[in-house]
Amino acid sequence: MILNTAVTLGYDIPWRNVHKVLLEAASATENMNQSSKAFILQTSLDDFFISYELNYYSNRPDLMAKIYSDLHQNIQDKCKEAGIEILSPHYRAIHNGDGSTILD
Numbered sequence: 301m302i303l304n305t306a307v308t309l310g311y312d313i314p315w316r317n318v319h320k321v322l323l324e325a326a327s328a329t330e331n332m333n334q335s336s337k338a339f340i341l342q343t344s345l346d347d348f349f350i351s352y353e354l355n356y357y358s359n360r361p362d363l364m365a366k367i368y369s370d371l372h373q374n375i376q377d378k379c380k381e382a383g384i385e386i387l388s389p390h391y392r393a394i395h396n397g398d399g400s401t402i403l404d
Contacts, residue, residue: 301361305371308349315342315350322354323381325374331367333357340348 309318319340326338338356355377356369379386 301359302355302357303364303367304353304355305375306343307352307354307375307386308346309352310349310383310387314354317382317384318350318352320403321378321384322352322375325371325378326354326356328369328374328378329356329367331358331360331363331370333359 307318307322316318322340323338325330332338333356336357338354341353341355342350343353344351354371359363360367366401376386
């Protein structure tokens with residue numbers, strides 16, 4: 301089966317970096333079908349962000365909720381390692397830009 305999840309990130313982050321980080325997150329997630337390559341679609345260019353869709357394969361539909369949870373954790377971890385802040389447009393509106401909001 302194919303699963304997907306969406307992430308929205310700002311235009312200030314090079315899309316090649318985003319693709320690399322999302323694919324690393326997919327590779328780090330258990331119960332993914334590693335013989336079928338995950339891929340990224342850029343699904344929209346909005347006013348303040350780009351929507352990325354990570355698509356990946358699994359042979360374990362019985363573990364779908366766990367796979368999604370693990371993948372979302374890995375996306376957060378890989379973004380943090382790469383210095384990419386996951387900020388929603390709403391959060392960006394109140395973030396004053398002084399330093400990173402990435403915490404250890």
